[in-house]
Amino acid sequence: xxxxxxxxGPATYGTLFGxxxxxxxxxxxxxxxxxxxxxxxxxxxxxxxxxxxxxxNIPVLGGTTGHATGTTLIAVLLGPWATIIAVSVALVxxxxxFGDGGITALGAxxxxxxxxxxxxxxxxxxxxxxxxxxxxxxxxxxxxxxAYLSLNVSALLTAVELGVQPLLExxxxxxxxxxxxxxxxxxxxxxLEHVFLFGVVEAxxxxxxxxxxxxxxxxxxxx
Amino acid sequence: MxxxxxxxxxxxxLALLSPLGLIIPALFGAGGAWGEWSAExxxxxxxxxxxxxxxxxxxxxxxxxxxxxxxxxxxxFGESLGYMLTAVIGVAVTAGLAYLLAxxxxxxxxxx
Numbered sequence: 001x002x003x004x005x006x007x008x009g010p011a012t013y014g015t016l017f018g019x020x021x022x023x024x025x026x027x028x029x030x031x032x033x034x035x036x037x038x039x040x041x042x043x044x045x046x047x048x049x050x051x052x053x054x055x056x057n058i059p060v061l062g063g064t065t066g067h068a069t070g071t072t073l074i075a076v077l078l079g080p081w082a083t084i085i086a087v088s089v090a091l092v093x094x095x096x097x098f099g100d101g102g103i104t105a106l107g108a109x110x111x112x113x114x115x116x117x118x119x120x121x122x123x124x125x126x127x128x129x130x131x132x133x134x135x136x137x138x139x140x141x142x143x144x145x146x147a148y149l150s151l152n153v154s155a156l157l158t159a160v161e162l163g164v165q166p167l168l169e170x171x172x173x174x175x176x177x178x179x180x181x182x183x184x185x186x187x188x189x190x191x192l193e194h195v196f197l198f199g200v201v202e203a204x205x206x207x208x209x210x211x212x213x214x215x216x217x218x219x220x221x222x223x
Numbered sequence: 224m225x226x227x228x229x230x231x232x233x234x235x236x237l238a239l240l241s242p243l244g245l246i247i248p249a250l251f252g253a254g255g256a257w258g259e260w261s262a263e264x265x266x267x268x269x270x271x272x273x274x275x276x277x278x279x280x281x282x283x284x285x286x287x288x289x290x291x292x293x294x295x296x297x298x299x300f301g302e303s304l305g306y307m308l309t310a311v312i313g314v315a316v317t318a319g320l321a322y323l324l325a326x327x328x329x330x331x332x333x334x335x
Contacts (some may be wrong), residue, residue, distance in 0.1 A: 006262065006279035007276065031328035044325065058235075058242065064255065064257040065255060082325075093320065094313070095283075097285055099284070158258070167268070189257050
């Protein structure tokens, strides 16, 4: 899901920086108004969790791997705006220090995983959990469903961005200049593994951590 | 113990367990993620490297590519240690940067 440098043409990665930048701006402005400095450690924890959980690669049939992102769990606990900042920080460090995801693709990767993933996870959780008690089972179910769908939203966006490249960017001879596979390949390839495995892993991790927090640190679920 | 300290212990445990994310795929003979091949790997798949990708993919060379520490290959055990070390470094840098951003963002609300 971390698109490397060279897979997206300038039109696509430029557009996605353009779309993501206002979300970064609004999220910072929102934190500026609402975040108290005693909450800073939680933002750091969220970013660190997102970073490290993405290192747990899981093999899937067909010889590739994937992983959870922790985005929905962070969104449930900290809200969508803090999540956009926390997960974006993790993605920036992954790209700069470890070459996981491209520099030119940072706008795209932050949009897919942090912005769209965070807003979808938070929104779905809030709708399903609305009005439920902090310690209720419904919160766990809501978070699990939200995590599952959110990761698949991120995967689908990634697949679409990769899959439109052969349509947008071709040499005069008609050869793809960037990511070579069409939508008919990228969407099934990305969605199958996320629908059947990685989305389920994301849901289970989210529910397990939340259940622990419900029992031991219910204050954290007050949001 | 304070909530924050307990959660940090959880993150530390995850960082120490992170080599599982390297070892388990290796046991199954799985490579990287779909759509994240290097230019050379893509050449093996489709027979050529797209011209635009050729240029862009060399734009940035990270200091610890694929969560490995610089130096010669050391087998799965050595790579696992490197993976764990990069997890610790990554967690520390990520948390530090996020903390600074949060302190900066929340600077007006310091007293609360």
